[in-house]
Amino acid sequence: MTRTPVAVLASGTGTNLRALIEDSAAPDCPYRIAVVGSDRANAGALAIATESGIPTTVVPRRAHPDRESFDRAMLAALAPYAPDWLCLAGYMRLVTPAFLAAYPNRVLNIHPALLPAFRGLHAQRQAFEAGVKIAGCTVHLVSEETDAGPIVAQAAVQVLADDDAESLRLRILDAEHELYPRVVRWAAQGRIRLHGGRVAIAP
Numbered sequence: 001m002t003r004t005p006v007a008v009l010a011s012g013t014g015t016n017l018r019a020l021i022e023d024s025a026a027p028d029c030p031y032r033i034a035v036v037g038s039d040r041a042n043a044g045a046l047a048i049a050t051e052s053g054i055p056t057t058v059v060p061r062r063a064h065p066d067r068e069s070f071d072r073a074m075l076a077a078l079a080p081y082a083p084d085w086l087c088l089a090g091y092m093r094l095v096t097p098a099f100l101a102a103y104p105n106r107v108l109n110i111h112p113a114l115l116p117a118f119r120g121l122h123a124q125r126q127a128f129e130a131g132v133k134i135a136g137c138t139v140h141l142v143s144e145e146t147d148a149g150p151i152v153a154q155a156a157v158q159v160l161a162d163d164d165a166e167s168l169r170l171r172i173l174d175a176e177h178e179l180y181p182r183v184v185r186w187a188a189q190g191r192i193r194l195h196g197g198r199v200a201i202a203p
């Protein structure tokens with residue numbers, strides 16, 4: 001089976017990357033992680049990739065005066081691995097139109113809230129502080145507006161009476177680790193279709 005090459009971009013701990021790596025080890029998995037890119041040389045995600053024998057590439061923020069030249073450098077660093085999809089997983093950069101133009105409707109992101117509620121940073125804390133009783137996570141196609149692209153899939157978790165922001169964050173993270181691999185499989189199978197700004201998953 002030829003597996004679809006994907007790139008994962010991460011700036012932080014890398015637990016979603018780990019979930020994707022574990023999923024990609026399954027014999028029936030339709031994708032493989034061809035490269036992991038980061039803007040932070042000390043990202044935990046890079047160590048996780050290296051442990052698994054996955055190539056990594058780092059483009060330091062400071063090396064580029066503006067976001068567009070940074071994005072062009074990241075695209076150039078990923079290009080030798082020829083990924084079909086880019087999967088943002090805790091990637092703490094806002095991407096530019098130049099970046100999206102290189103992968104039209106082929107950039108996924110995971111966000112730790114049920115969008116369109118609680119966009120932006122610390123979404124789990126925002127949800128906790130709002131007192132919602134159902135929280136969750138969203139995988140969406142990345143568009144120019146932050147956390148506003150077409151929704152591909154969501155998973156809900158309950159907010160429990162004795163939760164604090166941290167326990168809720170961890171419960172959402174567990175849901176992320178289930179959801180993201182499922183969606184990346186759909187992406188690799190060519191099942192994510194966009195019609196009139198909405199995503200449908202082809203059977």
Ligand code: GRF
Nearest residue numbers: 012013014015016090110112
């Ligand atoms: C996740 O909560 C993800 O939803 C958000 O950043 C966090 C990354 O966590 N975009 P990890 O690095 O995958 O552990």
